Amino acid sequence: MHRVRLPDGTDVPALGQGTWLIGENKRRASKEESALALGIDLGLSLIDTAEMYGDGRSEELIGRVIKGRRHEVFLVSKVYPHNASRDGVQAACARSLKRLNVETIDLYLLHWRGGVPLAETVAGFTALKRAGKIGAWGVSNFDVADMDELLGVPGGDACAANQVLYHPASRGIEYDLLPWCARQKISVMAYSPFGHSGTPLRSKALTDVARRHGVAPAQIALAGAIRHPHVSVIPKAGDPAHVRENATAGKITLTAEDLAVIDAAHPPPRRKQSLDLL
Numbered sequence: 001m002h003r004v005r006l007p008d009g010t011d012v013p014a015l016g017q018g019t020w021l022i023g024e025n026k027r028r029a030s031k032e033e034s035a036l037a038l039g040i041d042l043g044l045s046l047i048d049t050a051e052m053y054g055d056g057r058s059e060e061l062i063g064r065v066i067k068g069r070r071h072e073v074f075l076v077s078k079v080y081p082h083n084a085s086r087d088g089v090q091a092a093c094a095r096s097l098k099r100l101n102v103e104t105i106d107l108y109l110l111h112w113r114g115g116v117p118l119a120e121t122v123a124g125f126t127a128l129k130r131a132g133k134i135g136a137w138g139v140s141n142f143d144v145a146d147m148d149e150l151l152g153v154p155g156g157d158a159c160a161a162n163q164v165l166y167h168p169a170s171r172g173i174e175y176d177l178l179p180w181c182a183r184q185k186i187s188v189m190a191y192s193p194f195g196h197s198g199t200p201l202r203s204k205a206l207t208d209v210a211r212r213h214g215v216a217p218a219q220i221a222l223a224g225a226i227r228h229p230h231v232s233v234i235p236k237a238g239d240p241a242h243v244r245e246n247a248t249a250g251k252i253t254l255t256a257e258d259l260a261v262i263d264a265a266h267p268p269p270r271r272k273q274s275l276d277l278l
């Protein structure tokens, strides 16, 4: 399994599991729990959630799945921007810890930038880290200008990760944000690697490359994301067959020829593009 190093030296799996929309439907919950547990068994042990997902039900479902195996997973959760004041962040984290039924969240992210000054949010994150409630903190949906501003506030340089949209049909971050984060040793977590709807997986280029490797297009999309050494990726899969495919994507090495086929259909950015969001 590829691993990605956080600035504090912690190594996390490059392939993880997303949980947006998981836990929202009671009838699907037991299948989703099994899929998530299977993913952990297969090494997809970085688990991403947020207080937003299902109004906390995603965190509760994860809490049930990781009971007795907390030590096997690297847990990421996110705070709403409207809860991201110095005190608000600490109260929101306490609620997430309770729902997850754990003592510590390994990586706690600001879900997107809102109206609260960054200095306040960073002060809240710093207090949580000092109290041992979180292992590290980071942000999500921050472009280069936001990152520059973040690093300018007291304690902002402790940011460990930026979680952003990245898939074969959305490559804008390759122009500036990815290299910027690499220079700063801030890891990038790629969300919606299949474009959420799965549409990018129907690309002929991805299908052709997948056929050449004898794998599924989804595995090519994941291998493409984690070919960058500081990028991890968090596909969401409720179907166990999908979980199995995703777990083996780390074995695929894309050749220069594969990348040329993908580039021809989905050209890398030649100029600054504003950050795509979902």
Ligand SMILES: NC(=O)c1ccc[n+]([C@@H]2O[C@H](COP(=O)([O-])OP(=O)(O)OC[C@H]3O[C@@H](n4cnc5c(N)ncnc54)[C@H](OP(=O)(O)O)[C@@H]3O)[C@@H](O)[C@H]2O)c1
Pocket: 017, 018, 019, 020, 021, 048, 049, 111, 140, 141, 163, 164, 190, 191, 192, 193, 194, 195, 196, 197, 198, 201, 216, 218, 219, 234, 235, 236, 237, 238, 239, 240, 241, 242, 243, 245, 246, 278
């Ligand atoms: N920070 C943010 O603002 C933000 C925004 C969006 C997402 N996220 C995070 O990123 C995670 C992933 O993104 P996402 O949920 O938007 O969507 P995604 O991972 O791009 O796509 C999920 C869809 O792909 C399908 N799928 C999974 N594995 C597959 C495979 N091997 N082959 C074919 N289809 C496959 C899933 O189907 P099945 O479920 O049927 O398997 C599901 O319909 C989220 O769950 C969340 O944790 C963060």
